[in-house]
Amino acid sequence: MQKPFMMGTERYEAYLHHLRYMSSSASKFSLDLFQHVVSHNPHSNLFMSPSIIFVAMTMVQIGARNETRNQMISTLQFRSKDQQSILDAASSFAYRLNKRSDHGILRSANRLYPISGKGILGDYRKAVVEHFASDVKHVCFISNPEGSRQEINKWVEEVTNEKIKNLLPSGSINALTRMVVANAIYFKGHWMTQFQPQSTTQTDFHTLDGKSLKIDMMKREMKKVRYSKNAALDCKVLQLPYIGNEMYLIESEMAMIVLLPNTVTGLLEMEKKINVQNMNQCIEDVFSPTVIVSIPKFKLESSFQLSDTLSALGMPDVFNQNKADLSGMGTDLFVSQVFHKACVDVNEEGIEEAAATAATMPAPPRTFIQTFTADHPFMFLIWNYEMMAPLFVGRFTGLETKAAQTRDEL
Template identity: 30%
Template sequence: MDSNIVFSPSSIYVVLSLIAAGSNGPTLDQMLSFLRSKGNGQLNSFASEIIILVLTDGSQSGGPRLCFVNGVWVDKSFPLKPSFKQIVDNVYKAESMEVDFETKADEVNSWAEKETNGLIKEVLPPGSVEWLTRLIFANALYFKGTWNEKFDSWKTTNYSFYLLDGSSVPALFMTSEKKQYVEAYDGFKVLRLPYNKGEDNRCFSMYLFLPNTKDGLPALVEKVGSELGFLDRYLPSEAVQVGVFRIPRFEISFEFESSKVLKYLGLVLPFLSGGFTKMVDSPRASELSVSKNIPEVLY
């Protein structure tokens, strides 16, 4: 592991569910198996619940500002089928637009920048829209919350932040003397930082996992990724008094090609031609395939 990693499982799940809604045959069967679902009805229902119950903006009721937006851009030569467009509009609350990719590819990035208050300026890097591109699925997630217990800005100061290679760099750290939701486990500690709740009473928190040793991060990441239910088992629920308490201020920008990961995990048929005839109204629908997906997430 030679870089930071940030991604949104909910975003990836919703996009894959939407693609599955327009799939058929062996491609659909493989996607349902991959997403552990019995059918499109179950997928659509669960994705709709995530969008409505979890990813709905709470700023008007005093909670976090949360914006989760979906978009489907289709070339004018491949119009969406009415049945699929209805699912796009009503179930996934996604915008669907017919465009000329040769002249309007930058609309996707403009849309992401507008819908995320300027935080995400580019979801499609240069060169990602090719002359063969006929359909783009994109989503963007914007979250801004206020801590239940704010950190005093005047207490923020420089300390050493240790890197994976053993060296250290100066970094700004926030600190507090108040009780914290923190618990120590075998080899690591977990901190929970709750956000203010709104009138809808939804609870959002940030969890920080810290290995006890300076070189313990790779082993901890391996545990998180290999032990089923690991994250759910190690969540502190009680605020306790702490001694020296510091958290670095940080910002993460991360880009990856998710198609490589999905293929490695066994989802290969969507990346081959065919399987999307339920999606577009064109005699060339059988030529469609997923080429790649390169989401960028800023935190």
């Protein structure tokens, strides 16, 4: 697909329509997935890219039929079952995920790894290549499970600039494995207003269990950042924009959105209440005061095996050898595992990541200086304004923050 500024008006409007169609479904799915994972890890740090998981499972859905497809359509939150509409939307979504920027790197990739000998239909392979910028790669799970695991891990490392290593842990692949869905996403951006390293200090961070610990807290007075208070979620909202894309004349196309509960222990309740409507309200109902911003400097790494989670959300059949109907892809296929791993590094320069209707309080006079001090657990999103969807979703609770990385597994 051509770059948007090279498209005619009609084609560009179609591109935006398809993009927003896919983004709406992706946002709903992202929150469903995030909330389910949090319910099993209520006190843990967590970071993931539900959007790229959404793309990978949509790619599988193209080959699903009958009840398997119905379950996937429902779980992925598509408003229509029309396959061509989904394919058109997928093209726009995949294109946007890989759009080049002068000031940041956003790169994603998906690949299906079916067992050798299971023929993949030509029409299916053509569809995933054309609409998802993806491919299908056969591997020898039966005769060489460890070699297959290493091959998949090597591919993921390459896609994520070596930020995601060992996606498939030792022992995760064996002779009974029939298909693996691997997906990865990598983003590196720089704050529009960077923090100053000399202003980073050790500060108390208050955890959900009532304890305190020392963390590195970055601090800076920032002008014209996007800020609001949201009554429905009982939180403050801060949008920290990344430098945009001069090529597209965009000042800021992505931002880190921090949702900070008004109480130290308010994160769990806020996460239960959040939905697409009040999430979008947090993004849209903002103003631009001067804000004294204090947020932690941290690194997170989370790993997931998502077949049980996705089954619980409503698509169990695709993981069941006796029930899966992937006849639009090939014969006798089912998804054995879905692995996902994501990491984030929030520091003074910006962020480096890899992976994989609310009533708003009236804004105070703009002459006021606001304070935003994230000294207790919060939720954060890496938001794409053009897509109107989160590429990453995470939460910082301070758990094990003294370690270089934290790892949460399901």
